[in-house]
Amino acid sequence: MLLRTALTIIWVSAAFTASQAAAQHIYTCVDGKGRKITADRPIAECMDRTQKELNRSGTVKREVGPSLTAQERAAQEEKDKAAAEARAREAEDKRRDRALLLRYPSRAVHDQERVIALAQVDEVIKASNKRTAELAEQRKAIQAEFEFYAKDPGKAPPGLKRKVEENEASSAVQRKFVQDQEQEKKRVSQRFDEELVKLKQLWALREGSIPPPASSAKN
Incomplete structure (x- = not known):
């Protein structure tokens, strides 16, 4: 008798616990036919629409979106x-x-760095132009040597001809290098121009975020 009573108590307790757990999850929705359905688990008839999960008090805990x-x-x-x-x-x-x-906290800093960046490219161009001038002088000396073979250029030694070819090749390299550096100057200027457009906006926003002085605020 005592065993049966104990088992009954255990079964009732378990059932009560299960019902409480189920009651913690309450779902409700209106299906495609307009019926309001409530259940203790997601509702199959409403998988294509939003369902509401309710608290034990009946308030909405969350909304469960339709299954995709x-x-x-x-x-x-x-x-x-x-x-x-x-x-x-x-x-x-x-x-x-x-x-x-x-x-670049200010326009002055940005302008100064632009000047420095362009000056660096100018220095490279200057060095290349100096090398081009040296090659031009070398070419004059080579041409002076060729004057000895003006009547019969075919008799000019191979070494002299090689000097001409090397001089022309080096001069071409320097000319191409200077052209590339001129393009680099344009790219540098363009970069600073684009930065300045953005910086003007950022500086304006920054200044706008600073509150006015107390004296002006009173006025």
Whole structure:
């Protein structure tokens, strides 16, 4: 008798615990036929629509979205990926903006670095032009040697001909190098121009975030 009573108590307790656990998850929705359905688990009839999970008090705990097809899930994942990439780009843009402001806190600093950068390229061009002038002088000396063979250029020694070829090749290299450096100057100027456009916006935003002095605020 005592054993039967104990078993009954255990069964009733377990059933009560299970009912309590089930009561903690209450789902409700309106199906495609307009019927309001309530259950203790996600409702199969409403898998294509939003269901509400209720607290024990009857308030909405959360909303469970409709189940997606494989194609819909793929589209949603692609959308989420695009959104994540957009957030990453936005964060990177903000990081670059902060770095740009730290590097160039004012227009004067930016202008000074532009001058230095262009001057460095000019120095390289100057050195190349000097080398070109040296090659031109070498070419004059070589041409003077060739005057001895003006009547019969075919008798000019191979070494002299090789000097001409090397001089012409070196001169061509220097001319191409100077052209490249002139293009580099344009790229440097363009970079500073683009930075300045962005910096003007950042400087304006920064200045706008500074509160006015107390005296002007009173006025």
